[in-house]
Amino acid sequence: MGLLSQGSPLSWEETQRHADHVRRHGILQFLHIYHAVKDRHKDVLKWGDEVEYMLVSFDHEKKKAQLVLSGEELLETLQEKGERTNPNHPTLWRPEYGSYMIEGTPGQPYGGTMSEFNTVEDNMRKRRKEATSLLGENQALCTITSFPSSSICCRLGCPGFTLPEFKPNPVEGGASKSLFFPDEAINKHPRFSTLTRNIRHRRGEKVVINVPIFKDKNTPAPFIETFPEDEEATKASKPDHIYMDAMGFGMGNCCLQVTFQACSISEARYLYDQLATICPIVMALSAASPFYRGYVSDIDCRWGVISASVDDRTREERGLEPLKNNHYRISKSRYDSIDSYLSECGEKYNDIDLTKDKEIYEQLLQEGLDHLLAQHAHLFIRDPLTLFEEKIHLDDANESDHFENIQSTNWQTMRFKPPPPNSDIGWRVEFRPMEVQLTDFENSAYVVFVVLLTRVILSYKLDFLIPLSKVDENMKVAQKRDAVLQELFYFRKDICKGGNAVVDGCGKAAGRAEPAAEEYALMTIDTIINGKEGVFPGLIPVLNSYLESMEVDVDTRCSILNYLKLIKKRASGELMTVAKWMREFIAKHPDYKQDSVITDQMNYSLLLKCNQIANESCECPELLGPAFRKVRYSGSKTDSSA
Ligand code: GLU
Ligand code: MG
Numbered sequence: 273m274g275l276l277s278q279g280s281p282l283s284w285e286e287t288q289r290h291a292d293h294v295r296r297h298g299i300l301q302f303l304h305i306y307h308a309v310k311d312r313h314k315d316v317l318k319w320g321d322e323v324e325y326m327l328v329s330f331d332h333e334k335k336k337a338q339l340v341l342s343g344e345e346l347l348e349t350l351q352e353k354g355e356r357t358n359p360n361h362p363t364l365w366r367p368e369y370g371s372y373m374i375e376g377t378p379g380q381p382y383g384g385t386m387s388e389f390n391t392v393e394d395n396m397r398k399r400r401k402e403a404t405s406l407l408g409e410n411q412a413l414c415t416i417t418s419f420p421s422s423s424i425c426c427r428l429g430c431p432g433f434t435l436p437e438f439k440p441n442p443v444e445g446g447a448s449k450s451l452f453f454p455d456e457a458i459n460k461h462p463r464f465s466t467l468t469r470n471i472r473h474r475r476g477e478k479v480v481i482n483v484p485i486f487k488d489k490n491t492p493a494p495f496i497e498t499f500p501e502d503e504e505a506t507k508a509s510k511p512d513h514i515y516m517d518a519m520g521f522g523m524g525n526c527c528l529q530v531t532f533q534a535c536s537i538s539e540a541r542y543l544y545d546q547l548a549t550i551c552p553i554v555m556a557l558s559a560a561s562p563f564y565r566g567y568v569s570d571i572d573c574r575w576g577v578i579s580a581s582v583d584d585r586t587r588e589e590r591g592l593e594p595l596k597n598n599h600y601r602i603s604k605s606r607y608d609s610i611d612s613y614l615s616e617c618g619e620k621y622n623d624i625d626l627t628k629d630k631e632i633y634e635q636l637l638q639e640g641l642d643h644l645l646a647q648h649a650h651l652f653i654r655d656p657l658t659l660f661e662e663k664i665h666l667d668d669a670n671e672s673d674h675f676e677n678i679q680s681t682n683w684q685t686m687r688f689k690p691p692p693p694n695s696d697i698g699w700r701v702e703f704r705p706m707e708v709q710l711t712d713f714e715n716s717a718y719v720v721f722v723v724l725l726t727r728v729i730l731s732y733k734l735d736f737l738i739p740l741s742k743v744d745e746n747m748k749v750a751q752k753r754d755a756v757l758q759e760l761f762y763f764r765k766d767i768c769k770g771g772n773a774v775v776d777g778c779g780k781a782a783g784r785a786e787p788a789a790e791e792y793a794l795m796t797i798d799t800i801i802n803g804k805e806g807v808f809p810g811l812i813p814v815l816n817s818y819l820e821s822m823e824v825d826v827d828t829r830c831s832i833l834n835y836l837k838l839i840k841k842r843a844s845g846e847l848m849t850v851a852k853w854m855r856e857f858i859a860k861h862p863d864y865k866q867d868s869v870i871t872d873q874m875n876y877s878l879l880l881k882c883n884q885i886a887n888e889s890c891e892c893p894e895l896l897g898p899a900f901r902k903v904r905y906s907g908s909k910t911d912s913s914a
């Protein structure tokens with residue numbers, strides 16, 4: 273999650289004193305980049321995925337699974353043996369928020385040819401194998417989005433969910449002051465604890481995360497947790513909700529991301545907008561996080577949890593008190609869905625109130641940016657959260673740390689990424705909403721689906737745009753329990769309307785009228801993904817017809833069809849999402865008392881099973897389809913009925 277500077281982090285007061293400096297120079301740094309590369313064309317399509325992992329240790333005697341706090345050492349060894357020894361090493365490793373986390377990407381980006389789709393899964397397997405080979409006995413690299421149990425008894429002060437065990441330290445001086453999440457579980461690089469501390473300082477109180485509890489037969493009604501001797505928690509926690517109070521409960525979750533290099537800035541802006549509408553749909557399809565702090569929740573996705581876990585807005589900014597010390601009311605956390613479309617086609621669908629810094633906006637207009645790009649600088653209403661003493665005075669023409677400082681702490685569904693200064697990297701966009709899946713097969717399937725979709729969007733000049741406020745409504749709905757089958761989502765009815773003029777200046781060329789309510793309708797995810805006669809063609813059928821028109825070797829085609837089949841079946845309900853499967857696993861567990869509580873033993877059996885599935889030592893037809901291993905490994909990968 274962003275740039276790691278070496279050096280000494282400044283205190284919150286000092287960082288805040290430099291906030292305007294960082295913003296001003298961040299914008300200047302962006303302008304240097306913009307003027308240098310705005311007309312760059314013909315970059316080739318490249319892309320790459322990011323998978324985040326948790327390190328889990330199994331105690332088979334005590335039947336306990338814990339998070340191993342060795343991410344930093346593991347990362348050091350992986351980098352030493354990998355990229356530092358061989359620049360062409362097939363994997364790259366990066367730190368993540370949790371001390372029990374690491375992040376892996378392919379060593380080189382993938383290119384534009386179809387056969388690359390057939391290498392994604394192999395590369396993910398390599399990553400899993402490489403990192404696993406360095407783990408201790410009874411330890412595993414798990415791709416789970418949120419760790420189910422943070423040992424409920426933690427709040428009584430008994431250490432629990434980490435190895436080694438640490439007590440949370442809710443006193444002055446700690447980074448998060450959490451009642452449940454020990455600071456030792458935060459990555460040791462100073463960036464992460466500083467972020468944690470400064471978010472809390474800026475906000476003026478601890479972060480507050482309240483996730484609705486799943487009401488089972490024996491769940492107390494109302495469900496109320498008490499926090500004697502902790503006034504802040506008593507005030508902040510809501511009845512019928514699971515209360516959490518630390519950045520780690522959000523940023524300590526894992527996800528699956530994809531970054532694309534577009535051939536030009538206008539193509540990047542177009543892809544940014546189009547994919548923004550897809551975020552809630554694919555998030556619901558990838559739902560994998562039903563459990564928090566040892567309880568069964570009523571949501572399936574991590575999104576709102578992370579959003580709240582880094583919400584640094586003050587009470588004034590959140591609208592709870594009249595503005596006095598702050599400049600703006602701000603309607604969203606720094607981690608949330610995007611607030612404005614960037615392409616000209618998006619303009620008329622920009623129906624969310626944007627809070628922007630007028631001076632920066634005017635400055636960018638004067639520098640020749642168009643209105644839509646200039647207002648993207650609304651990201652710069654945020655303060656820098658960390659600043660390193662050695663990195664205050666920079667060469668704006670050749671460095672971009674101040675720009676990146678603000679940019680990389682706006683964690684939105686999509687990220688628009690200018691090239692780094694003096695590099696041959698092009699304009700990129702990042703797709704960020706997906707939850708990580710248990711297996712490399714599933715993760716490859718979601719990645720390939722999204723990348724293929726970008727090909728189809730570009731080749732067929734598709735148009736998915738709807739008013740951005742409707743995309744926001746979709747984001748809310750997408751997180752609900754079993755949203756993939758139970759909820760309806762706004763989606764554009766005629767996706768081929770853009771015609772040829774979509775990429776450059778479509779709005780005028782296509783002479784569109786104001787957005788009409790008839791342009792979109794509420795649909796099920798099944799309809800959006802698989803289509804429905806007379807209603808909507810469906811994304812998979814569109815991808816299939818694209819595939820038919822492409823020259824693809826037999827093996828790659830089989831792999832792609834298998835991936836699309838997984839997506840198709842998850843959308844129709846024939847296969848379960850990870851979240852649903854986990855819920856059923858817990859519901860059927862002999863220890864489960866239908867009271868929404870996940871005990872250490874249940875946590876252990878669930879993670880053990882997840883690990884077996886990931887290592888393909890057991891089948892899981894509900895999740896992956898029947899005879900999954902047979903289809904994939906007996907050489908009969910010929911089932912092409914996707
Ligand atoms: N782990 C975060 C998530 O689940 C993303 C962090 C990052 O931006 O890399 O969304
Ligand atoms: Mg990451």
